[in-house]
Structure formats: structure tokens, C-alpha cells
Amino acid sequence: MESCFATRMATTPASFIREILQVTEDPGIISFAGGLPHPETFPVAEMAEAVQQVLERFGNRALQYSTTEGYRPLREFIAERYWVRFGMTVDPEQILITNGSQQAQDLVGKVLLNAGDRVVLERPAYLGAIQAFSLYEPAFTSVALEEDGVDLERLGDVLAEGLAKLMYTVPNFQNPSGISYSREKREGLAALLRKAGTVLVEDDPYGELRFRGEALPPVASFYPERTVLLGSFSKIFSPGMRLGWVCAPQFMMRHFTVAKQATDLHTSAFSQYVLAQYLQDCDLEGHIAAIRARYGLHCDTMLQAIARYCPPEVRCTRPDGGMFLWMTLPEGLSATALFEIAIKERVAFVPGLPFFVDGSGQRCMRLNFSNASPERIEEGVQCLGRAIGRMMGTG
Amino acid sequence: MESCFATRMATTPASFIREILQVTEDPGIISFAGGLPHPETFPVAEMAEAVQQVLERFGNRALQYSTTEGYRPLREFIAERYWVRFGMTVDPEQILITNGSQQAQDLVGKVLLNAGDRVVLERPAYLGAIQAFSLYEPAFTSVALEEDGVDLERLGDVLAEGLAKLMYTVPNFQNPSGISYSREKREGLAALLRKAGTVLVEDDPYGELRFRGEALPPVASFYPERTVLLGSFSKIFSPGMRLGWVCAPQFMMRHFTVAKQATDLHTSAFSQYVLAQYLQDCDLEGHIAAIRARYGLHCDTMLQAIARYCPPEVRCTRPDGGMFLWMTLPEGLSATALFEIAIKERVAFVPGLPFFVDGSGQRCMRLNFSNASPERIEEGVQCLGRAIGRMMGTG
Numbered sequence: 016m017e018s019c020f021a022t023r024m025a026t027t028p029a030s031f032i033r034e035i036l037q038v039t040e041d042p043g044i045i046s047f048a049g050g051l052p053h054p055e056t057f058p059v060a061e062m063a064e065a066v067q068q069v070l071e072r073f074g075n076r077a078l079q080y081s082t083t084e085g086y087r088p089l090r091e092f093i094a095e096r097y098w099v100r101f102g103m104t105v106d107p108e109q110i111l112i113t114n115g116s117q118q119a120q121d122l123v124g125k126v127l128l129n130a131g132d133r134v135v136l137e138r139p140a141y142l143g144a145i146q147a148f149s150l151y152e153p154a155f156t157s158v159a160l161e162e163d164g165v166d167l168e169r170l171g172d173v174l175a176e177g178l179a180k181l182m183y184t185v186p187n188f189q190n191p192s193g194i195s196y197s198r199e200k201r202e203g204l205a206a207l208l209r210k211a212g213t214v215l216v217e218d219d220p221y222g223e224l225r226f227r228g229e230a231l232p233p234v235a236s237f238y239p240e241r242t243v244l245l246g247s248f249s250k251i252f253s254p255g256m257r258l259g260w261v262c263a264p265q266f267m268m269r270h271f272t273v274a275k276q277a278t279d280l281h282t283s284a285f286s287q288y289v290l291a292q293y294l295q296d297c298d299l300e301g302h303i304a305a306i307r308a309r310y311g312l313h314c315d316t317m318l319q320a321i322a323r324y325c326p327p328e329v330r331c332t333r334p335d336g337g338m339f340l341w342m343t344l345p346e347g348l349s350a351t352a353l354f355e356i357a358i359k360e361r362v363a364f365v366p367g368l369p370f371f372v373d374g375s376g377q378r379c380m381r382l383n384f385s386n387a388s389p390e391r392i393e394e395g396v397q398c399l400g401r402a403i404g405r406m407m408g409t410g
Numbered sequence: 411m412e413s414c415f416a417t418r419m420a421t422t423p424a425s426f427i428r429e430i431l432q433v434t435e436d437p438g439i440i441s442f443a444g445g446l447p448h449p450e451t452f453p454v455a456e457m458a459e460a461v462q463q464v465l466e467r468f469g470n471r472a473l474q475y476s477t478t479e480g481y482r483p484l485r486e487f488i489a490e491r492y493w494v495r496f497g498m499t500v501d502p503e504q505i506l507i508t509n510g511s512q513q514a515q516d517l518v519g520k521v522l523l524n525a526g527d528r529v530v531l532e533r534p535a536y537l538g539a540i541q542a543f544s545l546y547e548p549a550f551t552s553v554a555l556e557e558d559g560v561d562l563e564r565l566g567d568v569l570a571e572g573l574a575k576l577m578y579t580v581p582n583f584q585n586p587s588g589i590s591y592s593r594e595k596r597e598g599l600a601a602l603l604r605k606a607g608t609v610l611v612e613d614d615p616y617g618e619l620r621f622r623g624e625a626l627p628p629v630a631s632f633y634p635e636r637t638v639l640l641g642s643f644s645k646i647f648s649p650g651m652r653l654g655w656v657c658a659p660q661f662m663m664r665h666f667t668v669a670k671q672a673t674d675l676h677t678s679a680f681s682q683y684v685l686a687q688y689l690q691d692c693d694l695e696g697h698i699a700a701i702r703a704r705y706g707l708h709c710d711t712m713l714q715a716i717a718r719y720c721p722p723e724v725r726c727t728r729p730d731g732g733m734f735l736w737m738t739l740p741e742g743l744s745a746t747a748l749f750e751i752a753i754k755e756r757v758a759f760v761p762g763l764p765f766f767v768d769g770s771g772q773r774c775m776r777l778n779f780s781n782a783s784p785e786r787i788e789e790g791v792q793c794l795g796r797a798i799g800r801m802m803g804t805g
Contacts, residue, residue, distance in 0.1 A: 019522060019575070019609055019636070020521060020522060020662075021521060021524050021527075021546070022524055023520070024520075024665050024668065024669070027668055027669075049475075050475075051474060051475055052474075054471070054473075054474055057470040057473040057474070059465055059469050059473065062465065062473070063461070063462060063465045066461045067458060070454055070457065070458045075449040075450065075452040075454055077650060078449075078452040078457070078649070078650045078651065079446060079447075079452070079648075079649060079650050080444075080445075080446055080644075080649045080650060081650055114509060114678070115674055117673070117674050117675045118673060118674035121673045121674065125418070125419075126415060126416060127414060127415060127416055128416050129416050129417055129418075132416075143672075143675070146668075146671065146672040147672045149672070150669065150672055150673075151416070214414055241414070249475075253473035253680070254473070254474060254475045255472060255473045255474050255476055255679035256473065256678055257675070257677070257678045257679075270419050273419065273541075274545065276541065277512075277541040277542045277544070277545055278512070278513060278516045278542070278545075278673075279508075279509040279652060280512045280652070281652070282509075283509070283650065283651055283652045283678055283681055284650035284651075284652075285681070286678055286680070286681065
């Protein structure tokens, strides 16, 4: 019976994380595996108030079919915020509201990718993007991330090998690595892609979550003519509401709108009204500041616990924001094998393999620090250190 | 710059209706063009109550990331309702929650269609499905609808011509025609498709809106092994919330889940919790009965007005439910040309052309009767009659 399926389904990786998350649903396990924001960062009371306001002010209008592009005041808010944060000029017409930035990735695939098109990824790369793009059957190439962003020399070589249709990047606190691009890397990336005529897909779900250092402008600001910039309210409002956006050059908007319409007509009007009301009535800056402070504390707790409990041969990134850090085990060790031992020690993480399209990454693993409390982080890293010690024969 | 787009975008029809709806935003125009439920059928007060319940009972859990398949109690409700209404045995594991049934169509395309696969449509066919499937570049064939469903003899010929991957149908109060399948046609369709090994995509967004006659079982109940049945809460709860579902055979569910995950992770958890709470606390049967009574009145008003104000050469369907009826102008007249005249008479509809994949349908047009009040329907049909009269040279 399998014969009725499209061939694209055979090339789309079933989410390895999905399987892992099922293992870690056991509340006795301390999980660094998921990618969940801390639930106390969701503004429940403010949302209850916003809903009542919306239903009183707009009534059944908030429940009717709506425009494909999205609720205008929300699109205006997003455009305005690019101006306020970075001095970027964005027209609200360049914003299309999506069901989280995951759907934005699907729309990018729909609008831009033919089967066989070359897509350049970072190495490691965000798993959700690998999945979303896989459905459009591209040929992936990956270029290693250095401490301050992608290896531009190697990227130059890759781009010289032949047309790359698009490059996908997460320049702020990348998932999975926690790495951020320096200003020089941002400018250099823009220059290389402009020369090659490659579209940049810049995914920025974590940009607001900086707890160290200074905010840097999106790569889009250096390469506005061919960058599709993706954003999300998942990390600063609520992921369960599924609200994100595409910010693209004007000449692409008609195609994005047609693709969005064919895909699901529009994103929930009700959710958009509620979010817009929240943004109008509540203190978003204060809310984001509190999330930043919380995640900064979580991250520092994890880094200090790693220094205390893990063997010194273990290396890890030191993120300036976001929700993840990236650990590399000593030569010869496998993170997938470690996972089995760690589960017995009651701690979980995501082994690196699924973040690579070339089969590398065996020694790497992703640790989430946003979801667990500092106490649980401390305890979990202690378990992890024990597991690594056992694996290295020193535990 | 256009060269960066995928070829699939060139074959996807931009929605003609989209353009039309912009013309008809003028409140001075009586519009039968849209496909909007009547706004007074949205349970605003009950929803406000359900939201408060959800936020009190579940708090931030309703705002967190959730499972791809959907909120379990909602899936159980849907499965149970198939049992109660039709004695159909459906496992909740066969239900995947989507952003309205439009997204279900996109997922069907993703999971099942390779470029060039043959897809059989009704003639006329639902425009949204033509759009959604077009992104997967199939070869469309259409088979005429008779008064009681698709022409089975002609369908048999089409299926004999070579493998058709899937057939798409709306057996209850079809959009755009208002036509419903008889029991015989349902059974005959199932038998033909089973013999051919063709997957049936049965879209049923209007099934609950029957205001005349007796409910008939889904074609899925005669062909459960290869039918993908689509449903929606848009017409009985709220379209703006974007909540629908796929009900598919077990062997397809893994692929649908992977496709949904790659597309947008999951449908809004918050919306699903709110809907489930509404379904638990409120009188859905009473609510649906009120919608049925209302639309029955609207439909009869439109039919009577057509008899009164339109020339007798004009034919139209007499729907037993749903939101649309289908008008056919006398030989030699064009509904597209009529549209221009009708707009001057301050009334709008959708000319038939976009509902056909073979360029036919020039004399046909779709009239929506759910959205306007009976008074406006009466007035609008009077304008329409005048426009037709002017066109026929008798006005």
C-alpha cells in the first residue's frame, strides 16, 4: 500500500527529536532535549485580559475569515519594530503572518525551491529547516560554523562551485549551536551572497533573547534585496499560539501570499487579534527583559555546572542569548551512545547527528537551558557529568 | 529577478476570487461572492467563557508547544462524532488536527502527489483544492457533476484510461455547485475507486449544514481503506480560528504527521484547548440546529427571489444544505461579462470560470446565501435579475 505516497516523503527525515521527546516525557528525567521556552514566561493573565478586550471590541469579526497577509496592525507593529531596533526600513506590505516561523520555512520551500536546487546550510543546522526544505527535494551542502559565524572562505568556495538557490542561516544564538555571527561575518556573508545571486533565508526566532553583549543588525539590513527574514512570537509571547512571520522583498510578496493562501488561507485571525491587543496594552519591553534575565541565569548555571561536573576535555559554546548550547565530546566518543547511558542517569539531550546533512557530528550534542529551572539544570548536568565519566571509564 | 522562484508557482492560479473580493469590499455592494458563514453564527459569548476556563484550568500549558497530531480530547471528540452520526468506527489516532481543511488539502498534496500524477476533480470543482493541489503539479482531469453526484459512467472511462492517483470530491452541498451525492452515487463511487486503486479525498466542510432531507454516510464509510476524509469547524464554530482535520487510514498517519510537523509543527494549542472546552460545555447540537434553520431560510429566500426576479431561462441548483447555489445562464451568455454589469447594479457573485480546469463554465456562476441577511438576499437577487435582463436586452 506504500506505493500511493509521494517520493518526497521518502527523503524527509522523520524527526529524531520526536522519538527522543517521547522517551523524555517521563517527569523523572531531567530533559535538556526539548526546545521549549520556560512556561512561566507566558503572559497568561495579560492574555486573558487581551482576549476579553478583543471579543468586546471586535466580537464576531475576530472569528470570521480574514486576509491571507495577516492582521494589518500586527504587520505594522512588526515593521515598526525593525525600524526601532535596527533603523531598518520595512513596509508592512513586506510582512506576511505565518503559523510560527516553521511555516515560514515551508513557504520558502514552496515559493523558491525546485527539486535538485542547491541549498546551503550551516553545519550544524536547524533540524526543523532541514525537515521543511526536504519536502521540496533540494540538494543540501553545509558549511561549518566558526565561533563568530559561518566559515566565509569555505562558503566562497561552495558558492563558486555553481549556483546555490538559497542559503539558510540563524545568525543569533543558533539552534543547535548557540553561536552568533559577528558584525564582520554578517557583512561578509551579505557580500558573498550578493555576488553569487543567492537568496538568503535569515531565521531569527531568538534575536530578542540576548542576555550578553550588544544587539547586531540582521544580515537582511546588509542584503535587503534578496533576503527573506523570518521572525517569531514563540519565544517572547507563546509558542503554542503559532505566530510568526515572513519579511521579504516586495517582488516576492505576491508569490508568498499565493502560497500561503493555497496552504491554509490565513493564520488564525483570533490569535492575531489577541496578540495585537497584548502588544498594544502590555509592557513588551519589560516582559522581554525578564525573559532575558531568566535565560541568562539559566545559561550561566549550566556553564558553571559543566565546568564543575564534566571532564575538562568536554568543550562547549558560550552563548550570548537564546535557549541552547552545544557540547562536543572528546575524540572517539559518541553522543548517541552517551544518550543511552545518560537516560539511565535520568538526564536527556539531543545527540548531534540529526543536525548534520553529511553524517558528521557524532561527538556533538545540543543542550537546552531555557526550560528547566536552575536547580534542575545543576542537578541534570551533575547526572550528565556522571554519564560522561562512566563512558570515559573514569566514572 | 523572477528567476529565483520555483516553477510550481507559475502553475498555481492566483485566486480570482481574491481579486473579486477586493471589488466587493465596498459595503454598498450586496455580495454573494464570498464564502463566509453568517457572523451571527459565531458563539462569541460562549468562546469568551471557554477561554477563561482554559486559562484557569490549564494556564501556561495551553500556550506551550504541543503535539503535532493535535489535542487528544479534540481528536477523541471528532472520532466519537463519526460513530454517533454514522456508526463509523474511527480511532482517534486516525485524526490529525489541521489549520482548517485548506491545510488538510495541502498536506494531502504533500503526502500523496508527485509531479504529473493524475488527479480527478469534479466539474465544477472547489477552487481552494485546485489551488492547493496545483502546488504539487499534478495533471488534472475533471468529470461532470450530475444532479445527484459525479457522472459515474464517465468516471469509469477516466479511471480506465490509466492510473489516477487520487480523486477529490465534496459530496455534501458542494462548493461551488450546492450539489449532493445520492446514496447510490456514494456506493458506486466507492466501488469504482476501489477497483482502480485510486485514493479518495472526501472533503466535508458543509456536512453538518443540512437543512433538507436526511443525512447520508460519508463515501469513506464505503471505502475506508483508501479514503482521506477532511473535516472543519469553520462552519459550525469559527472560520477565523482555522481548525479542521484529516481523518485517514492508519497506514497513512505517520506520513501525514511528518508532513504536518515539517509544515508548521502543530496547529495552535490554545485554539484547540478553547474549542475542546467549548464542545464540552456548550450545546453544539442546538447551535448547529440554529445555523441550519438560518441557512435554510436564506436559501429559500434566494430561490424564491430568483424565481421572481430572474428570467425563466436561468437555471439553478436547489441545495439541501451548505452555503452556495449554482446558476447557469442561457446559452450564449457569459457570467464574466455579467459580473461587470452586476457590479454596476451593486451586486456581486463569482463567475464560474475558476472552478473549471478545462476552460469551460462560462455560463455558470456561484451564489453564496449564508453571509447576507434575507432582506439583502431579496434585494441583491432583484439587482441581479435586472443585470441579467439588461444583458439579455430585456431590462
